Each structure stands twice: as structure tokens, then as C-alpha cells.
Amino acid sequence: MFEVSSFEALFRTIQPQTAYILEKALEGREIEVEEGEYLFGVQGADLWALVAVADELRRRTVGDVITYVQTRNINFTNVCYTGCRFCEFGKPLHDPEAYTFSIEEVVERARQARAWGCTEVCMQGGLNPKLPATIYFELVEAIKAAVPEIHIHAFSPFEIQYGSARLGISHEDFLRRLKDAGLGSIPGTAAEILDTDVRRRLTRNKLSAEAWVSIIKTAHRVGLRSTATIMYGHIDTPAHWARHLDLLRRIQRETGGFTEFVPLGFIHEKTLLYLEDGARPGPTGMEDLKMHAVARLMLNNDIPNIQVSWVKLGYKMAQMCLCAGANDFGGTLHDERISSAAGTTAGTYTSPATFQRLIRDLGRVPAERTTLYQILQVYA
Numbered sequence: 001m002f003e004v005s006s007f008e009a010l011f012r013t014i015q016p017q018t019a020y021i022l023e024k025a026l027e028g029r030e031i032e033v034e035e036g037e038y039l040f041g042v043q044g045a046d047l048w049a050l051v052a053v054a055d056e057l058r059r060r061t062v063g064d065v066i067t068y069v070q071t072r073n074i075n076f077t078n079v080c081y082t083g084c085r086f087c088e089f090g091k092p093l094h095d096p097e098a099y100t101f102s103i104e105e106v107v108e109r110a111r112q113a114r115a116w117g118c119t120e121v122c123m124q125g126g127l128n129p130k131l132p133a134t135i136y137f138e139l140v141e142a143i144k145a146a147v148p149e150i151h152i153h154a155f156s157p158f159e160i161q162y163g164s165a166r167l168g169i170s171h172e173d174f175l176r177r178l179k180d181a182g183l184g185s186i187p188g189t190a191a192e193i194l195d196t197d198v199r200r201r202l203t204r205n206k207l208s209a210e211a212w213v214s215i216i217k218t219a220h221r222v223g224l225r226s227t228a229t230i231m232y233g234h235i236d237t238p239a240h241w242a243r244h245l246d247l248l249r250r251i252q253r254e255t256g257g258f259t260e261f262v263p264l265g266f267i268h269e270k271t272l273l274y275l276e277d278g279a280r281p282g283p284t285g286m287e288d289l290k291m292h293a294v295a296r297l298m299l300n301n302d303i304p305n306i307q308v309s310w311v312k313l314g315y316k317m318a319q320m321c322l323c324a325g326a327n328d329f330g331g332t333l334h335d336e337r338i339s340s341a342a343g344t345t346a347g348t349y350t351s352p353a354t355f356q357r358l359i360r361d362l363g364r365v366p367a368e369r370t371t372l373y374q375i376l377q378v379y380a
């Protein structure tokens with residue numbers, strides 16, 4: 001049984017309802033959707049108690065190691081007509097900033113990545129109607145032929161839906177062919193908020209919440225693991241967040257395919273969602289802390305790894321969230337473009353030395369991992 005007693009004194013100083021839920025969490029019991037929603041509303045001493053309990057659960061489940069992965073983003077095209085209101089990365093074909101890499105350019109980037117020490121390439125793009133629908137297979141095959149040892153983490157559920165629809169084949173056949181070509185895993189992006197009403201206001205043409213769930217489950221069934229994400233801090237509410245977390249853990253109980261959960265705070269600066277549609281200017285610092293902490297409480301029994309996105313949070317807030325339930329620092333990235341296009345100034349690359357320094361500053365232990373959380377080296 002989990003130890004509750006060391007928290008007793010702290011719990012006497014906070015709201016009884018908060019204390020009740022935090023005790024349940026320390027006992028390893030399930031935090032219900034309504035309880036998660038309640039926790040998103042706590043402030044002051046209750047918020048710090050939530051953070052302390054999330055940090056304790058993190059310590060019990062995954063210990064004091066904080067991992068990171070050497071990976072290079074290859075955003076092979078930004079041409080996209082979906083028009084998501086939160087995205088400044090996607091551009092129409094004739095936009096002066098539109099670009100598409102050739103297969104040779106993508107392969108060259110993967111080769112360089114390997115030479116720099118990367119074990120992964122993270123590849124996502126716009127939905128570019130000028131590219132052949134077979135581009136997804138061609139990219140994977142070409143990278144595998146040139147750099148066979150690199151793990152290819154690529155193509156969001158939306159890209160899977162788009163590619164398979166254009167080829168007229170099932171999601172399952174499309175995913176199996178990608179896996180046979182050498183795909184290693186898929187990013188769980190395009191999740192945004194898995195709620196029909198919110199999605200309608202974020203983006204008119206994007207895949208539905210149901211399709212996201214179905215494609216993720218299909219990927220897991222064919223043996224392709226994925227990350228899980230949420231994009232929060234725009235027109236969404238704590239009720240959406242708690243339901244989203246609950247949906248992710250229910251998927252995980254069916255498939256076991258999620259490697260980690262990555263909260264992605266909305267980068268608002270240049271987006272139409274903020275400038276024209278009245279969305280909030282991204283999450284506040286307290287919302288960032290609560291997102292990582294409540295995720296730890298609700299997911300701890302099902303998804304052990306919670307990743308901070310340093311691109312969205314910046315290093316200082318990322319460090320804080322690593323003290324509030326998270327245990328993974330994400331990737332080196334090298335060429336981050338999506339958040340940068342939306343106006344973040346957090347940077348496009350983080351070196352292993354920087355990760356190690358920021359992790360040591362927390363009194364924790366840095367370690368490099370692979371995409372699937374195999375530890376490559378611990379920096380004791």
C-alpha cells in the first residue's frame with residue numbers, strides 16, 4: 001500500500017475535498033473525471049499540495065531519472081489547405097514561405113541527424129495535394145535504405161487518414177505498409193482537444209475525434225506505438241481536459257500502445273485563433289503546472305511517462321513542470337518549425353549538454369533514451 005502519512009500534516013492545511021482526492025491518488029486509486037476537473041480549479045496551498053503529490057507519484061512510478069531523446073524534426077512540407085485556426089505552419093502552395101523538401105533532401109537531413117548522434121527522426125508535414133499519395137511510403141523507404149539504424153517516428157493520425165483516403169485503402173492496410181517499409185512509431189499529434197464542439201471551432205476540415213481514436217487504436221494493433229498529446233489553453237475548459245485525459249487512459253487500457261503523454265500548450269502569438277477568434281493567449285503558468293500534475297494523477301497507473309514540451313514551455317517553465325509530475329524532457333529537435341511559426345521564442349534546438357544541466361539543476365538524474373524509452377546512457 002502506498003504511504004499517505006507523510007502528507008497528513010500538509011493535507012490538514014488545505015480544502016477537505018482537495019485532500020480527499022490527493023489521498024486517493026496516493027493510494028493508487030483512480031481519479032474520476034469530475035475530480036480531475038475539480039483539481040484543475042485549485043489555487044494557493046491546494047495547488048502546491050497537488051504539485052507535491054504529482055511529484056511523489058512520479059518518483060514512485062519512474063524514479064528520479066529524467067530522460068531525453070536525440071531526435072531531429074523533419075517537417076518535409078508546410079503546404080497545407082486544412083486551415084487550422086491555431087496553426088501558422090501550414091501555408092498555401094503559392095505562399096512565399098511555402099516549401100517542400102525533395103526525398104533526397106529528407107534523406108540528407110536524416111543522414112546528418114545520425115551523424116550528430118540522433119537515434120530518431122520526427123517527421124510530420126502539411127497535407128500537400130501536390131505530393132503523390134505514396135510519398136509517405138517513399139520517405140520511409142528512402143530513409144531506411146540510407147540510414148537503417150535510425151528510428152522513424154512519423155505521420156500524425158491526420159496524415160494517416162489523408163494518405164489512406166487518397167490511395168483508397170483502409171487505415172489498417174496503410175499503417176501495415178508503412179510498418180513494413182520501416183516506420184517505427186507515430187506521433188499522437190492532431191489530437192488537439194478530443195471534443196467535437198471544440199474541434200469545430202479550431203479547425204473545420206481536420207479529422208474527427210472519433211477518427212483520431214480509431215486510427216491510434218489501429219496503429220497500436222498493427223504494432224506501431226504512438227505518443228499521446230493535448231493542445232490546451234485556447235477556447236478549451238478544464239472539463240475538456242479531464243475528459244481528454246480519461247479518454248487517453250481508456251485507450252491505453254485497451255491497447256497499451258502509448259509511450260508517453262505530451263501536453264502541448266497553445267502558442268498563440270501569430271495565430272488567427274487568437275488574433276481573430278478570441279481564444280486565450282495560451283495557458284498561464286499555473287495552468288501549465290496543473291496540466292502536468294493532473295495528468296500524472298489521472299494517468300499514473302496507465303501511462304507512466306509524461307513529457308514536457310520545452311518548445312512550448314521554455315526551459316524555466318519546463319523545469320517547473322518536471323517538478324509537477326513530468327519525467328521526460330522530450331527531444332533535441334534541431335529544426336523545430338511548428339511552434340516557431342506560431343511565434344514562440346523558446347528556440348528550435350536543445351543540446352544534450354543543456355538537457356543535462358537543466359536536469360541536474362533539479363537534483364535529478366539525466367539519461368538519454370530511445371523513442372521507446374530504452375535507456376541508452378545514464379549521466380550519474
Ligand SMILES: C[S@@+](CC[C@H](N)C(=O)[O-])C[C@H]1O[C@@H](n2cnc3c(N)ncnc32)[C@H](O)[C@@H]1O
Pocket residue numbers: 080086087088089124125126127156157158159189190191192231264265266267268271338339342
Ligand atoms: C502542425 S501539425 C503537423 C501534422 C499534421 N499536419 C496534423 O495536423 O496532424 C502537428 C501538431 O502541431 C500542433 N500545433 C500546431 N500549431 C500549434 C500552436 N500554435 N500551438 C501549439 N501546438 C500547435 C498541433 O497539436 C498539431 O496537431
Ligand SMILES: Nc1c(NC[C@H](O)[C@H](O)[C@H](O)CO)[nH]c(=O)[nH]c1=O
Pocket residue numbers: 069071073120122153227259262264307308309310311312330331332333336337338339370371372
Ligand atoms: N514536444 C515537441 C516535439 N517532440 C518530439 C519528441 O522529441 C519525440 O519525437 C518524442 O519524444 C518521441 O518519443 N517535437 C516538436 O517539434 N515540438 C514539440 O513541442
Ligand SMILES: N[C@@H](Cc1ccc(O)cc1)C(=O)O
Pocket residue numbers: 122124186187188189227228229262264338339
Ligand atoms: N511531441 C510529439 C510531436 C510534436 C511535433 C510538433 C509539435 O508542434 C508538437 C508535437 C510527438 O513526439 O509525438
Ligand code: SF4
Pocket residue numbers: 080081082083084087088089090125126127158203206
Ligand atoms: S495543424 Fe496540420 S493540418 Fe492543420 S493547418 Fe497545420 S499543418 Fe495543416
